[in-house]
Amino acid sequence: MQRYYLSIDIGGTTLKSARIDHSGNITATDQLPTPRRVADFLAALAQLIHTSQGVHAICVSVPGIVNPRSGKVEFTGALGFMGEFNLAEYVRQLTGLPVYVGNDANCATLAEMWLGNLTTVDNGAVVTLGTSVGGGLMINGQLFAGPHFRAGEISAIVNNHDHLDPHEATVGASTSAVKMIAAVATACGLPDSRDGRRAFVEINRHNPAAWGIFTAFCRRVAVLLVNVQAVVDLERILIGGGISAQPVVVSEIRHQFKLLQESDRRLQDDIVMPDIQAAKFGNEANLLGALYGLLLQLEEK
Incomplete structure (x- = not known):
């Protein structure tokens, strides 16, 4: 039954x-x-x-x-x-x-482990881009939550040591897809700052007012992935969240990751670029x- x-x-x-x-x-x-x-x-x-x-x-x-x-x-x-x-x-x-x-975020990772794009690897992660940044880790084929059940809380990573506001210095504040969409809407004079579909029309046509904001956002995501790789050396990282349905997102994150490696010999020698894909499930x-x-x-x- x-x-x-x-x-x-x-x-x-x-x-x-x-x-x-x-x-x-x-x-x-x-x-x-x-x-x-x-x-x-x-x-x-x-x-x-x-x-x-x-x-x-x-x-x-x-x-x-x-x-x-x-x-x-x-x-x-x-x-x-x-x-x-x-x-x-x-x-x-x-x-x-x-x-x-x-x-x-752990549930999103479990979905990819079960029926999605982490089924063929042993070590991977899901990074979700939305209002903040979420994360889930799979290590040796198992979801890794940590002894305090806080593994994958990558929004709390500090990426701007000089910022006077501790919260604004974190990945969660600086790498918000919602904030990126709002900035694109403002720069392009769009009527609705929350309309991601309309913002991506401008991004996909490489409108200069939108493209610079978008590529800077993707560079921040790439920096985050470099930092994650430096710690856990994963085979695959999946990008989740609503914007991951836009092919340009994963494409530009990959591009920015490569640019970071090309800019510093240490990042070439010490960091292996993971297979960066879109998550299967929305x-x-x-x-x-x-x-x-x-x-x-x-x-x-």
Whole structure:
């Protein structure tokens, strides 16, 4: 008999759910706006859960620091109002079903390990470009979370030692795809600073007002990848996030990586350029990865 699972992706603006079979086939989806108060958030989560009947277990992808063993989450970003909360225990008490909770970037990495573009390598990473920068690491064929469950928090890397504001000195602040899109929109006089599709029209036609902003952004991403390579020496790094659907993004990041190596003999001698590709999964990545995390957890038991 085919088993079905409920996978939930908790985002800053949307709560998404999907009914998925054991092979990763999505058979139904639902979504709700993400509330901004604890009681409303838990009520919306319960609503998504109760509308999906006949599932074997539940898995959740969430922004924050997650202990996957206990299911306790230290919520971050737009969901910081939730504080520290044992999400797995809450869902278990609500349903009586097995529950897995994982960090969103780690779930995206698990999806690529299971059915995506990390299936043929042993050491890789997913770097997601959005409002901030997310990351997940696969070492020796296993997701690497670290002893404090914070491995892959590459947005916290300091890349501007001289900046007076510690937050603005981090990768998360300086390498925001959302900020890049807004800067392109302003420079090109576009009406909507959040319209990434329109911004990429200008980028793809090499509009000088857009191209310089875009290439500077890709150089910052390439610097990040160089730094990651210097520490873990990966075979493949996947670029995720909405902008990764634009072929020019991965192409220009590769180009900027090569330029960095050409500029310094040490970067040529000490750093091997990884295979840089776009991640396979877009909006479904966290949903699929949460399920794979659940299946691995059930297998261990």
